[in-house]
Amino acid sequence: MNSFDTWIQVFLTDHALHSAAMNHAIRVVAGQIMFKGLILIPILCWLWFRPSQRTEWEREMIVATIVSGLLSLAGGRVLAYYLPFRVRPLYNAELHLNFPSVGLQEAAVRTWSSFPSDHALLWMSIATGIFLISRRVGALALLYTAVFICLPRVYLGLHYPTDVLAGAALGIAITYIATRDAVRARYAAPILQWMNRSPGPGYTLAFLLCFELITQFDELLLFLRAGLKAL
Numbered sequence: 001m002n003s004f005d006t007w008i009q010v011f012l013t014d015h016a017l018h019s020a021a022m023n024h025a026i027r028v029v030a031g032q033i034m035f036k037g038l039i040l041i042p043i044l045c046w047l048w049f050r051p052s053q054r055t056e057w058e059r060e061m062i063v064a065t066i067v068s069g070l071l072s073l074a075g076g077r078v079l080a081y082y083l084p085f086r087v088r089p090l091y092n093a094e095l096h097l098n099f100p101s102v103g104l105q106e107a108a109v110r111t112w113s114s115f116p117s118d119h120a121l122l123w124m125s126i127a128t129g130i131f132l133i134s135r136r137v138g139a140l141a142l143l144y145t146a147v148f149i150c151l152p153r154v155y156l157g158l159h160y161p162t163d164v165l166a167g168a169a170l171g172i173a174i175t176y177i178a179t180r181d182a183v184r185a186r187y188a189a190p191i192l193q194w195m196n197r198s199p200g201p202g203y204t205l206a207f208l209l210c211f212e213l214i215t216q217f218d219e220l221l222l223f224l225r226a227g228l229k230a231l
Helices: 003-014 020-031 037-049 055-082 106-111 118-133 135-155 161-178 181-197 199-215 218-230
Strands: none
Touching (some): 020 135, 037 055, 055 118, 055 161, 118 135, 135 161, 199 218
16 A cells, blocks of 8 residues: 555544444445435436526536446446456555444455445546536535545545545546537437437436436346346
8 A cells, every 4th residue: 555545544543533423424424325326416407407598508518427427437347347456445454454344235345446436436427517517516516525425435444545536536537528518519419309309218218327326336236146146
């Protein structure tokens, strides 16, 4: 582990909260979807339906943000699979650090590489899209993502700081590129036109994609794994 990660992890564990109730609250925040996607995705829904003089542009940006989130989540998991495995700090005995007990999907956490943080990738991507649509709301979304999604995962030993920083940087970059006018016009405008022509299937698909982003496709992956085992 590099000196940057070492300093931050040692600092956090040395100054860990001694309140069992507070540590439990942090574990709940880190583990429940209602404190992640169930906060940020409804903000995109509000932006979609609010009256605005830039409705078409905003809706194109929202489509681009959803696409960016899908790309970020997929990219993060591909990188975690193909890059050299990095054991999570919680399970790294060489660190000699005592993290607050986690107990969050322990089997999956043990076997999935720490780098990069797919949570930071996905939700920083979504928060960046919100920021590009509305600076005031987006600034709160970025702050919320940093404090309530990224920081608890470092505090609990689920990720090294560089896992989260790399994930956040990649997520921000993906959304920034995907929302540029020249890029967005190639895919977001046609998708929006199709949704306007066929609102029934369009909004149904949008609902399903938003739901899967909120759950980070975990239920779908579990279903696929169960199907593969059955075969």
